[in-house]
Amino acid sequence: MHLVPAVFLALALSGAIQAATLRVLVITGQTDLPYHDWRETAPFLRRVLEDTGRFEVKLLEEPRGLTAATLDPYDVLVLNYNGPRWGGESERAVEAFVRGGKGMIAVHGVSYGRFFGMEFRDGRWVASSTGDSGWAAYAEMLGASWKPENIGHSVRHVFPVKWVDPNHPIARGLEPTFLANDELYHKLDLRPNARVIASAYSDPAMKGTGKDEPQIWTVNFGEGRVVHMTLGHDLAAMYQPGFVTAFVRGTEWAATGEVTIGPVSAAVRGPDKDAVRLLVVTGAHSYPLSFYTLFEGRRDIRWEHATSTTEAFRPKMAERYDVVLLHDMHQQIGEAERENLRAFIESGKGIVSVHHAIASYPDWRWWREEVLGGFYFIKPADGHRASEYKEGVDFVVKPVPAMARHPVLRGVPPLPIHDEVYRHMWHSEKITVLMEADHPLNDRPAVYLGPHAKSRVIYIQPGHSDSTMRHPGFRRLVHNAILWAARRLD
Ligand SMILES: [Zn+2]
Ligand SMILES: [Zn+2]
Structure with missing residues (x-):
């Protein structure tokens, strides 16, 4: 059976019956172990869940104080936690949440000893010295426990994990095995209520047991569903497509008892299919590398880069790009390149010019008079004096009140910049x-629309310093400008 990737599935669902968004609470935060870095893994788990379009995710970094009322809005909990116990009320609230018919998926080191009444002393797990006997229902809920002397795993290596219950909804339709890059947990004591759906051979050459060890299992706890994955030691372990697929499907199953999400990738999703096609032109002037972060990682922009006018302004640009963003300062531009850029503009495509690009192409009058409507004269010409600059000045660029409702200024505050x-x-x-x-x-105009009748042209003067490139208000302004020039913002 072929499953569609989650992104297409989400589109397909929107045409039929839209599946309700599932609400997820990731319980994380705190570890005194030198590994299992929740600061890295919790945001990753959140992203891969949200990328499916099926979940809305919140993170809880302080589980002590959880109550039934806190948990009530959620469908499923993700346990990604290695810290101290939470205290009776919070633990009882989680237990009642699952028992009452909701879901939980527990990842990797949650099976370590604290909730079982152990403590970590001199590099090993031993019975608690305070007489803490642990959270009574925890082993029942996870479907497993560990004797202190058995806690451990093979050395970290890459190994295949086999779906041993291929008809379970989490496994159904997937390839029979997937690769893990992880610690291979062993010698766990599974409870009779655990149903193993994936296991892996624990190789003695990797300090394993020479047996198949359970890796993913499910538990029916009261009316609720629990999934336990031993996998997920660190970010690299979680980055495996097999881990992500099992995790998001396991989360959905724990929440609903069904699985609709197909195989997914851990990779950050690239731009959407209908993203604005942007050509970024630099050259003949330096700039901070943070300039690239204005475009990279956005779902609504797909960008290419050219560093010369001959590379940038080729024939039929309008077929390849929606907007050209200029951050170059070329003083020469050939006849053919002028023609190509002019054709692009006359066809109604957009131009965003940033900072020193206002000094480009000094002997092209049409460009400055009909397109940009502004110009920085490096030397006097055409009866105009030389313009002047000064680096490293603190000043404020602010919206003109009468233009406050213009789409380019949506969400753009005054910008105090250096x-x-x-x-x-x-x-x-x-x-x-x-x-x-x-x-x-500084001259008063700092951001303005050019006069061209067919093309949407905008000039943005700030854009010299790294701190400007990273300013959220500036980033918003540039993003808006690109969308507006592409006629995606009105
Ligand atoms: Zn680990
Ligand atoms: Zn500059």
């Missing part, structure tokens, strides 16, 4: 100023 000021620039009467600077060394 950047470069420009003054004595040329500005066309035909520009529409969206943001202005209030500083004696």
Whole structure:
């Protein structure tokens, strides 16, 4: 049976009966062990769940104080926790949550000793010295416990995990095995209520037991469902596609008793199919590398990079790109490149010009007068004096009140920045100023729309410093500008 990836499934569902979003609480935070770094793994587990489109996920880093009321809105708990016990009320609340018909999926080191009445002393697990006998229902809920002397695993290695119950909903339709990159837990005592659905051969050459050891099992606890995965030692272990697929399907099953999510990848999803196609042009001027982070990792932008005008402005650009973002400062541009860029603009495609790109192509009048509507003169020309700059100035660029409702300014606050000021620039009467600077060394227009009738053109003056590139308000402005130039924002 062929299963569709989750992303297509989500689209398919939206056309028919939309499956309700499942609410997930990841219980995490705290470990005094030198491994099982929840700060890395908890956000990863959250992302892979949310990427399926099936779950809404919250993280809880302080489980002490959990109550029945806190847990009530959730369908399923993810246990990714290695810290101290939570105390009677919180533990009873979790127990009642699952027993009452909801779900839990427990990952990797949660089977270590504390909830079983042990403590970690001199590098090993031993019976608690405080007389703590543990959380009585925990082993029953997890379907397993460990004698202190048995706690352990093979050395970390890459090994196949086999679905030994291929008809269980979590396994159904998947390849018969998947690869784990993990510690291979062994010598766990499974309870009679555990149903093993995946196991792995524990190789004596890797300090294993020479036996098949259970890796994933399910438990019916009261009216609820529990999944236990021994896998998931660290981020690299979780990055395995087999882990992610088992984890998201296991979470869905624990929540509902059914599985609709197909195999998924751990990789960060790339841009959407209909993302804006952006060409970013640099060259002839340096810039902080954080500039690239303005485009990378966004689902609605797919970007390419060119570092010369000949590489950037080729024939039929309009077929390949929706927007060209200029952060170059080339002083020369050939006839053919002008023609290609002009055709792109005349076809109605968009232009975003950032910072020093306002000084590009000085002998191309049409460009500055009909497209950008502004210009920085490196040297005097056409009766205009040279413009001036100063680096490292603190100033504020703020929305023009009358333009506050323009889509490019949506969510853009005033920007106090440490950047470069420009003054004595040329500005066309035909520009529409969206943001202005209030500083004696800077001309007032700082963000404006160019005059071209067919193309959406916008110039953004800030963009010199690393701190500007990382400013959330600036990032929002550039993102809005790209979407607006592509006619995706109105
Ligand atoms: Zn581990
Ligand atoms: Zn600069």
